[in-house]
Amino acid sequence: MYKKQLRLGLIIGCILGGSICLSGCGDDAEAIIPQSGYVYSNSKESSGIETIKGQPIKIQKDSVGETMTTPVPTAEPESQENVVKILVSAAGDCSLGNHIEQDYNSSFNQAYDTEGGAEYFLRNVKDIFSADDMTIVNLEGVLTTSNSAAAGRTYNIKGDPSYAKILTEGSVEAVSMANNHRLDFGTEGTKDTEAALNAENILYAYDKNVAIYETQGIQIGYVSVNEVAWGQGTEDLVAEGIDKLKAAGVDLIFVACHWGVERDNYPESYQLQLGKKCIDMGADLVIGHHPHVLQGIEEYKGKLIIHSLGNFCFGANRSPSDMDTMIFQQTFTFIDGELSGDLDAKVIPCSISSVTNRNNFQPTPLAFEGAQRVINRLNTYSEGLGVVISEEGIVQMK
Numbered sequence: 454m455y456k457k458q459l460r461l462g463l464i465i466g467c468i469l470g471g472s473i474c475l476s477g478c479g480d481d482a483e484a485i486i487p488q489s490g491y492v493y494s495n496s497k498e499s500s501g502i503e504t505i506k507g508q509p510i511k512i513q514k515d516s517v518g519e520t521m522t523t524p525v526p527t528a529e530p531e532s533q534e535n536v537v538k539i540l541v542s543a544a545g546d547c548s549l550g551n552h553i554e555q556d557y558n559s560s561f562n563q564a565y566d567t568e569g570g571a572e573y574f575l576r577n578v579k580d581i582f583s584a585d586d587m588t589i590v591n592l593e594g595v596l597t598t599s600n601s602a603a604a605g606r607t608y609n610i611k612g613d614p615s616y617a618k619i620l621t622e623g624s625v626e627a628v629s630m631a632n633n634h635r636l637d638f639g640t641e642g643t644k645d646t647e648a649a650l651n652a653e654n655i656l657y658a659y660d661k662n663v664a665i666y667e668t669q670g671i672q673i674g675y676v677s678v679n680e681v682a683w684g685q686g687t688e689d690l691v692a693e694g695i696d697k698l699k700a701a702g703v704d705l706i707f708v709a710c711h712w713g714v715e716r717d718n719y720p721e722s723y724q725l726q727l728g729k730k731c732i733d734m735g736a737d738l739v740i741g742h743h744p745h746v747l748q749g750i751e752e753y754k755g756k757l758i759i760h761s762l763g764n765f766c767f768g769a770n771r772s773p774s775d776m777d778t779m780i781f782q783q784t785f786t787f788i789d790g791e792l793s794g795d796l797d798a799k800v801i802p803c804s805i806s807s808v809t810n811r812n813n814f815q816p817t818p819l820a821f822e823g824a825q826r827v828i829n830r831l832n833t834y835s836e837g838l839g840v841v842i843s844e845e846g847i848v849q850m851k
Contacts, residue, residue, distance in 0.1 A: 537787040539671050539705070540585040543740050544578075544780050544816070545762030548594040548634070548769040549619055550612020553602055561768025561814050565616065574766050575623025577807055577817040581780060582624035586668040589675070590620075590765060591709065591742040592628040592657070597645035599638045609637040610769045614649035619766070621653045627666055629677035629709035630659035632742065658709070663694045665703055671787060673705045674698030676736075680712040680727060681743055687712075688730060695735045704792065705785055708736040713744045713761055716775075718834050720748055720760045728758035737792070738783060746775050747827070749835035750842070752850050755794055757783065757840075764805050771812050776805045777827050778816065798848040802827035 551560045564573065575582070582588040594610030596617055602609040620628070628650065635643055650657050658664040658677040666673045676694030680687040691708055698706050708731040712724045720728075724741070731739045732753050739758040741748065748761035763778040764770070783798040802824040807817040819827060824846075831842050841849050 535789050537669050537671060539587070539669060539673070539785045539787070540782060541673070541707075541738075541785065542582055542585045542588045542780055542782050543738075543759065543762060544588070544590045545765040545767075545778055546593040546742055546745060547590045547620075547628075547766040548610045548612075549574075549592070549596065549616040549766065550594055550610060550768050552594075552608040552610045552769045554608070555769075555771070559771055559811070561612070564814050565613075571616070571618040571622045574619050574814055575625070575816070577815055578780065578803070579623050581801065581818070585782065587627065587666055587673060588623075588625045589627040589629065589707070589709070589740070590625055591632060591711070591762070592630050592646070593632055593742075593767070594634045594769065595638050595642035595646045596649040597638050597642040599641045599645065601638055601641065603637055603639050606637060608634070608769060610634050611638055611642065612768065614645055614652075617649040617653045617655060620650075620655050625655070627656040627658075627664065627675065629675070629711075629740070629742070630657050631677040631679040631709070632711040633679065633681050635659060635679075658694075660690060661693065663697050665698070665701060671705065671785075672701070672703040673707065674701065674703035675707040675709060677709040678711065680710055680724070682711075685723070687727065691727075691731055691736075692734055699735060704787065705737050706735055707738045707740060709740045709742065711743045712741055713748065715744055716746055717744055718746055718748055718761075718830075720751075724760065725751075728760070729753050732756050732758070737785070740781075745773070747777060747779065747830060747834065749831065749833075749838050750781075750800075750840050750848060751835070752796075752839035755796065755850075757796070757798060757848065760834075765803075765816050766814055767805055767812065768814055773805070773812060776809075776812065777830065778803045778805050779827060779831070780818075796848070796850060799846045800828070800831060800842060800848065801846060 551562055557563050596612050596614045656664040656666055658675055663674060663676050676691055678687045678690045683690065695706055710727065713720055728739050728751060737756055741760045742762060744761040745764050746761065747763045751758040751760065759781050762781060765778055780801040780803060786793040786795060802819040803816050804819055805816050806812045807815040828842050828844065828846060839851055841851055843849060
């Protein structure tokens with residue numbers, strides 16, 4: 454059985470007051486830069502040990518929920534190296550609600566009201582997320598009761614603040630918020646979203662606000678930036694965020710980038726440049742969103758750039774033409790406190806829906822032909838990016 458314990462505590466107050474306007478500010482020209490920003494920390498602690506007839510057993514779940522048991526030693530020799538393995542899951546765009554032009558029938562809101570509430574949406578992937586040490590998704594839209602939709606936007610996406618519980622019910626610990634829908638209901642929508650996430654102990658980061666998550670004694674810091682709005686000014690935000698995390702002494706650094714062209718399965722040229730720059734600045738993993746479809750995985754200096762995870766639990770579109778998605782997982786191994794350079798990553802092919810005729814907002818792992826289709830697509834999109842994905846979903850360097 455996995456026992457999870459979350460705690461949310463203030464770590465440091467390190468975000469400068471004021472506001473900034475960099476090249477390509479776009480929608481985030483109104484970005485909230487608090488006078489006293491914070492870095493937060495919480496943790497997911499999983500003992501992973503169950504006693505069966507007196508034998509310690511490590512419980513693991515595969516991508517279709519089958520349980521596998523593997524005996525683990527009851528003790529280790531004192532001379533053995535101290536090894537800590539951290540399994541991280543990342544999934545794509547989650548819009549927990551409707552866009553305001555949608556009617557109620559067959560909507561995300563109706564599904565919440567009629568299908569069992571918060572537990573319904575991530576039910577089919579909860580076993581996967583519960584078995585890892587940290588799960589992060591992109592929160593595309595706000596959680597607010599405000600009706601003051603920002604003008605000039607094609608879609609304004611929101612859900613009730615109570616929908617934050619969907620994340621905790623699905624064993625999601627962290628979200629990225631730097632995207633082109635964070636200000637769909639102005640600064641009030643952002644503040645309401647922060648309050649809803651705080652109430653559920655969900656970490657969030659956007660722009661100058663960075664976050665730290667702790668598990669098994671390892672601190673994972675992450676930065677979330679919106680290149681769609683900030684353009685090349687994004688580099689300054691990434692550099693500043695990574696510097697803050699390094700100063701806080703974190704062990705792993707992730708950068709979540711909102712970038713690329715919607716519905717395009719291949720990264721644009723600056724996207725390719727920025728991903729590498731994030732790693733040069735100190736990122737251990739780069740996680741991409743915004744195209745709403747899958748893009749390839751790239752290897753650079755032994756680290757990975759996930760160019761687009763696609764949609765995941767996406768309430769803003771009831772009938773998308775492309776429902777393929779994935780969960781990306783990477784295991785980071787620390788030996789005597791030092792990060793190993795070994796690459797241990799895989800993808801779990803999924804659909805954004807548990808039915809094929811529409812989006813029912815319930816992401817579900819795929820099997821057989823469906824899984825192979827997603828892997829084949831990822832290999833096509835990753836051609837020339839330095840990786841190949843096996844039939845089992847293992848990400849390997851070429």
